[in-house]
Amino acid sequence: MLKHKDILGLYDLEREEIEEILSLAHRMKDRLRAGDKHGTELEGKSVTTLFYENSTRTRTSFEYAAKFLGAHTVSVSVATSSVRKGETLVDTGKTLDALRCDVIVIRHPVGGAPALLAKTVGAHVINAGDGMNEHPSQALLDMLTMEEKFGSIGGLKVAILGDILHSRVARSNLYGLKKLGASVSVYAPRTLLPPAFSELGATVCSSREEALDGADVVMGLRIQLERQKAGNFPSLGEYAKYYGLDEALLKYAKKGAIVTHPGPVNRGVELTSGVIDGPQSAIEEQVTSGLAVRMAMLTLLTEETL
C-alpha cells in the first residue's frame, strides 16, 4: 500500500514507498522472465495513458504493464497545440473520471501538470514525465537495474552526465537515489546545468573524469538537437567530444560499473556505440526493468484497502 493517491515524483515518495515498489518490481521481473503475462492484479480496472508529448517506449511500457496485469487500457494522445486552444487539462481529467477511469498515466511538457490533474480527479495519477520536473518510473527502473546488479543501492556512487538542466530523469534519480543512500555526481556543460543542483544534494563536478571517478553506475542523458540551436553548445560533434562518454573515459569508473541511459540514445553523441553495445551496458535490460517497475506501480496504487 502506498501512502499517496498518486505517484507524482520521487521527491514526494517516502523511502519505504520506493522500497516497496522496487521490491514488488523484482517479483514482477521474475514473472516476466518466466514469460508470465497473465496477471490479474488489475482485472476490472481501466488505465488511460494521456500523453501530451510524443513517446514510444514509456507509453508502450505502461500499456503493456497494464495489460499484463489484466487491465483495460485506452490511450489518448493530444497534440499540445490543439489542447491549448480546446479542452483544458482539468476538463479532460474530469471527463476521464466520469468515464470511470481508475488510473491516468500522464506525460506533459509542463512541470506540475500531473499535480494539477491529481488535484482535480478521483483517479490515481501516475506521472510519466512532466516538463523538466520528474519522471519517477524511469528513475525507479534505473534503481531496479542497479539493485539487480549490486544487490542494494545504499553506498553506490552514480555519475550522471549530460543535459541535467532539461532532465526530469536526472531529478527523479537524484531524489530517489539520495533517499536510498547512494551518492550522485553530475557533470554537464555549464549551459545545461541548473543553478542549484548541488543544493538538491548532488555533487557537481568540474570534469567527466571527476564525476566518473569510482562510479558504480554511469548514466548518460539524451541530448536534444534543439539545444544546439538554442546556443547551449556549438555542435553535436563538440558535445560528443567534450561531454560524451566513450570506452576510454569509462575506465575512470569502477571495473564492474554499469552504463544506463533513458533512451532513445543518440549514438556517437552522448554515448559511443562501443559503450552502448559494450559489456557494461545495461541499456537493454533497463527496458524490461521498466515494464516490471510500471507493473509494480500500477499494482500498488490500485490495491484495495483491507
Added chain:
Amino acid sequence: MIFYGADVVTKDGVKKLDIRVKRGKIAAIAPAEEGLAAGRGEQVVDCSLLTAFPGLIDMHVHLRDPGFENKETIETGTMSAVKGGFTQICCMPNTKPVIDNKVVATYIKARAREVGRCKVHPIGAITEGQKGENLSAIGGMKAAGVVALSEDGKTVRNTSLMANAMMYASDFGLKCLCHCEDESLVNGGVVHAGYYSTLTGLKGSIRAAEDIIIAREICLAESLGLPVHICHVSTYSGVQLIREAKARGVQVTAETCPHYFTLTDAAIRDFDPDSKVNPPLREERDRLSVIEGLKDGTIDCIVTDHAPHHADDKNVEYSYAAFGISGLETSFALSYTMLVKGGVLTLGELADKMSAAPARILGLEGGEIAVGMPADLTFADLGEAWTVDPAKFVSKGKNTPFKGRTVTGRVKMTVVDGKIKYREK
C-alpha cells in the same frame, strides 16, 4: 462634512485632527482637542478609532477594460481600488485596443467618471499597439489625459526607439515607466532561475534579464538628461543599479510591489499558478534588498501591478497560466504589516511610498493632507488583523498567492474628492 478625531498622517507626524472637506477640497484642519464645530446640517463622521492617510495612489494597475472585461472592468477595478484605500489609480495600456491613441484614453477617463469611484489616469503605450515599431500618438494622448507612457508587460526592444520615446515624451512632460525584461534572456522562463526552478523544473529566468534593461534605461536617462521610472523592481542587483544611479544624480525613480517584499520563489513549490508573476518572485536576498531599497529611498513608491485574471486563465498548467496577481485589496495591509509593523518604515514614510511619491513622480494633485488639497483620504484601522480571502474580493481577479495569509491593517473608508466612495459595512 467633518471627519472627526482620526490619527492623521501628516508631513509633521501623526496627530489627532479634525478634517473639514468642502467642495471636494480639504477646507480646514484643526487639532481634535480644539475641534471643528459642525455647521448647520453639516455631516460629521466619527473617525476617532481610525488612522487617516492621504488618499492612496497606485500608479500601476491593469483595469483590463476595454477588451478583457471577463478579467476586470473599469467598474469592478475601481470598486476594488477604493476598497483597497486607493483614491487615484493609473491604468496600464495593455488593453484591447491598446491605449495608444486619444480615443481609448478618452473612453477610460469617461467611463471612470461614469462609474464614479476613484480617479483613473490612463497610461499610454510608448509604441503603437505595443509592437515596438512606431511611436504612439503621444501628443494626442497627453491632450486626452494620459499621465505617463509605458509599454508595460514588455520592454521596447529597440534601444534607439526607446531613446526617441524618452525625448519625444519629455516635450509633453511625460515620463516613460519601464517594464524591464530582456526577452532573449527570459526566453520563455516563467519563474526565477534558482533553487526552486531547479527543484520544480519550471523554466527559470536569471536576474540579468531584468537588470540589463534597468541598466539600459538608466544609461539612456543619464545620457539624455531625462527622467525615467523603473517598474516593479524585483532583484537585489536592480536595486543596487538604481541606488548607484541616484547617487550620481540620474533622474531615476522606481517602484516595487507588495509581493516582492513579502514573498520569495518558495511560493512556486507547489505549482500554484497564483504565484506566477512577471517579474518572477525571487530569493530571500532579493526580498531583503527590496525592503532595504524602500527604507533608504532607492525605491520611491509601492504599486500593486494589480493584474486581475479570470479563473480560467489560472486554473491550467503553470507554464500556460497567465502572469499576475490581483493586488488592490491586499496592498495596504501587506505594506503596513511588512513595512510598518516590520519596523522598516514609519507611518509617514508609508504614506509617502503609497501616496505622495507617486503624485510627485507623475505630477498628480494629491499625496498630502493639507488645506486646499483635494479631499482624498484613506481611513484604516491599524489594529485589525484579518485573513485574505479572495472570494471576498470585489475585483473580478481572485488570483492571489496571499490567500489564507493573516495581515494587519484594514481600510475602513475611502474618500475621493470629498465624497465617501467606500465604507466597510
